[in-house]
Amino acid sequence: MDLRFEPEDVEFREAARTWLAANVPSERRPEDGKAMRDFDNAWQRTQFDGGWAGVSWPTQYGGLGLPIVRQLIWYEEYARAGAPYTGSTFPAVFYGGPTLALRGTDEQRSRHLPRILRGEEIWSQGFSEPSAGSDLASVRTRARVDGDHLVVSGQKVWSSYADIADFHFCLFRTNPDAPKREGLSWVLVPLDTPGIEVRRIKTLARNHHFCEVFYDNVRVPLDNVVGGVDNGWTVAMNTLGFERGSAFLTEQLELSMTLDELIALCRARPSRSGHGSAFDDESVAAELAELRASVTALRAMSYRTVSKSAHGELPGPEGSIIRLYFAELRQQLATLAMRVLDTDGLEFTPYWESGWSGQWLWDFARTVGAGTSEIQRNIIGDRFLGLPR
Numbered sequence: 001m002d003l004r005f006e007p008e009d010v011e012f013r014e015a016a017r018t019w020l021a022a023n024v025p026s027e028r029r030p031e032d033g034k035a036m037r038d039f040d041n042a043w044q045r046t047q048f049d050g051g052w053a054g055v056s057w058p059t060q061y062g063g064l065g066l067p068i069v070r071q072l073i074w075y076e077e078y079a080r081a082g083a084p085y086t087g088s089t090f091p092a093v094f095y096g097g098p099t100l101a102l103r104g105t106d107e108q109r110s111r112h113l114p115r116i117l118r119g120e121e122i123w124s125q126g127f128s129e130p131s132a133g134s135d136l137a138s139v140r141t142r143a144r145v146d147g148d149h150l151v152v153s154g155q156k157v158w159s160s161y162a163d164i165a166d167f168h169f170c171l172f173r174t175n176p177d178a179p180k181r182e183g184l185s186w187v188l189v190p191l192d193t194p195g196i197e198v199r200r201i202k203t204l205a206r207n208h209h210f211c212e213v214f215y216d217n218v219r220v221p222l223d224n225v226v227g228g229v230d231n232g233w234t235v236a237m238n239t240l241g242f243e244r245g246s247a248f249l250t251e252q253l254e255l256s257m258t259l260d261e262l263i264a265l266c267r268a269r270p271s272r273s274g275h276g277s278a279f280d281d282e283s284v285a286a287e288l289a290e291l292r293a294s295v296t297a298l299r300a301m302s303y304r305t306v307s308k309s310a311h312g313e314l315p316g317p318e319g320s321i322i323r324l325y326f327a328e329l330r331q332q333l334a335t336l337a338m339r340v341l342d343t344d345g346l347e348f349t350p351y352w353e354s355g356w357s358g359q360w361l362w363d364f365a366r367t368v369g370a371g372t373s374e375i376q377r378n379i380i381g382d383r384f385l386g387l388p389r
């Protein structure tokens with residue numbers, strides 16, 4: 001690993017900190033629907049106008065074209081400033097857009113990337129289906145080539161933000177006769193195309209951004225295929241590489257602040273023994289110390305990934321290690337908070353307002369989204385440790 005901050009990086013950090021301090025919105029981010037979309041787009045636009053959107057994206061598509069280390073610094077400062085959760089802009093800005101930048105044609109890049117950075121286009125990911133989640137290669141939604149179009153029929157599920165998005169980037173089966181991974185295509189579908197129906201799914205954590213998306217003979221131009229017909233598996237692997245690796249950097253970096261909040265909670269709550277605060281309880285203090293060490297280790301792993309990218313390597317399977325470690329760490333943190341809160345934890349406090357019970361509920365989802373913990377362990381065993389499948 002070789003990651004040093006040069007004097008210009010330090011200057012960049014100071015400029016980012018100053019800009020964020022002056023521009024982070026003070027109003028609460030709406031947690032749902034069109035109001036949320038408008039807020040997320042407006043905040044993305046503010047970053048673009050301020051000259052901070054797409055730090056490492058190519059300049060010809062509206063980015064700043066700066067080294068990946070500066071992107072890391074931006075994320076660190078973003079987390080530090082308590083800037084809004086990226087929300088509905090997340091799929092396009094953090095992994096859909098980077099996939100297009102890597103695998104799209106010049107025409108596709110010029111059409112979409114600047115609009116994403118300006119907060120004019122929201123994307124939703126349509127990979128999962130009722131019988132294709134962990135086993136993504138089992139995707140069944142059929143896309144038949146008909147002249148210069150695909151005709152799509154089938155169902156997607158768990159598509160975050162599909163109810164408010166403009167585009168759905170999907171994995172479809174274009175060749176049912178080819179081996180599972182060879183007959184798939186990565187396609188960007190305008191969600192206002194006739195034949196598409198979006199239904200929202202409600203969750204226990206009371207956020208409603210999950211959707212089912214139904215396709216009934218939907219005609220999509222072949223120009224919207226990214227990476228070539230029947231070549232979608234390798235494109236999807238790039239998407240997952242970004243999603244598991246760099247996309248969650250801000251949240252990983254935020255974890256240190258969440259731990260500070262947990263320590264403050266432990267100091268404020270009484271100990272179960274009746275003497276002093278929960279913080280004075282030896283087992284709580286030991287767990288907090290362990291959490292601090294783990295959060296520091298996570299940051300070192302994130303730096304390592306960034307350092308690899310800085311040397312030209314694409315995000316690969318090591319994203320699984322970080323994703324697994326991060327998701328389980330978050331659960332451990334929220335579980336300790338719930339223990340300290342005791343019966344007060346039974347009251348629902350939304351995670352989007354940093355409420356602990358809401359975070360605890362939502363943290364279950366973190367060991368499922370972007371691949372479950374079991375799947376990440378399979379990848380680690382298979383790709384790193386060389387264990388038999």
Ligand SMILES: Cc1cc2nc3c(=O)[nH]c(=O)nc-3n(C[C@H](O)[C@H](O)[C@H](O)COP(=O)(O)OP(=O)(O)OC[C@H]3O[C@@H](n4cnc5c(N)ncnc54)[C@H](O)[C@@H]3O)c2cc1C
Nearest residue numbers: 125126127128133134158159160365368369370371372374
């Ligand atoms: C917060 C969140 C956001 C999401 N956003 C999106 C989105 O925007 N777009 C999208 O397409 N999808 C999205 N998903 C869906 C997500 O990708 C899937 O839920 C995930 O891949 C698991 O698939 P599944 O739910 O079908 O579970 P299944 O694959 O049915 O798995 C069920 C259980 O079996 C275990 N299992 C399965 N196979 C194996 C195996 N080979 N070895 C060991 N254990 C195994 C799993 O670990 C799990 O515990 C999101 C999910 C969450 C939680």
